[in-house]
Amino acid sequence: MKFLLDQLLLLPLLILFTLESFLKLFIPKKRKSVTGEIVLVTGAGHGIGRLTAYEFAKLKCKLVLWDINKHGIEETAAECRRLGAKAHAFVVDCSNREDIYSSAKKTTKAFLPAMMNNNHGHIVTVASAAGHTGVPYLLAYCSSKFAAVGFHRALTEELAALERTGVKTTCLCPNFVNTGFIKNPSTNLGPTLEPEEVVEKLITGILTEQKMIFVPSSIGFFTVVEKIFPERFLAVLKRKINIKFDAVIGYKTKGR
DSSP, X not given: OHHHHHHHTTHHHHHHHHHHHHHHTTSOOOOOOOTTOEEEEETTTSHHHHHHHHHHHHTTOEEEEEESOHHHHHHHHHHHHHTTOEEEEXXXXXXXXXXXXXXXXXXXXXXXXXXXXXXXXXXEEEOOGGGTSOOTTOHHHHHHHHHHHHHHHXXXXXXXXXXXXXXXXXXXXXXXXXXXXSSSOBBTTBSOBOHHHHHHHHHHHHHTTOSEEEESTHHHHHHHHHHHSOHHHHHHHHHHHOOBOOOOOSOOOTTO
């Protein structure tokens, strides 16, 4: 009973903070300057990573570009230099810990520990809408994206607990993006996104220090709905959303 009474005492704060959040929707957010900042972009040899590097180059950042594809990363670096930025390209396999640490010594020495010591920095996690809800036939993909969203949330909480308020975090969660990774995707939430549109939202989110970026923003509403409404209603809702793509159904067994 005491616990319930204690929670009721939080009701005024809930009302106050809800009104504050609502009012912020109508107040333009100030963009921070990143001119001269060191920006590390992984997967910068293609797709969203490459376009993100271009946008930061336009903002006159110092770019450190990683990708496993040597030709792709060198092309990105050349374009970033043409845009007026300093760019350093490294061939890095981000699945190889030794490769990451070896390249880190050549660039920023350390990442999170250095940011925490300086209480300055911004860590961006690229996840997906699939990191918030399960999608049939995307078991491995959803699992990895749930892990990415979980990493972002846990890191955000840990930084807050350590009072490292100068180290910001952002997580990007787009719907299907036209990168060729998933074949012929479609959904009633809207058309398949182009990488340029996603990167535009990402850069805006980083500069205004948004913690979670949903593209389109309506996905954020559905993540809340999924936590509140009954399972049978959610099953009907998911049929209405009508997620489709060319899927490989079935699993290979050992020896085949």
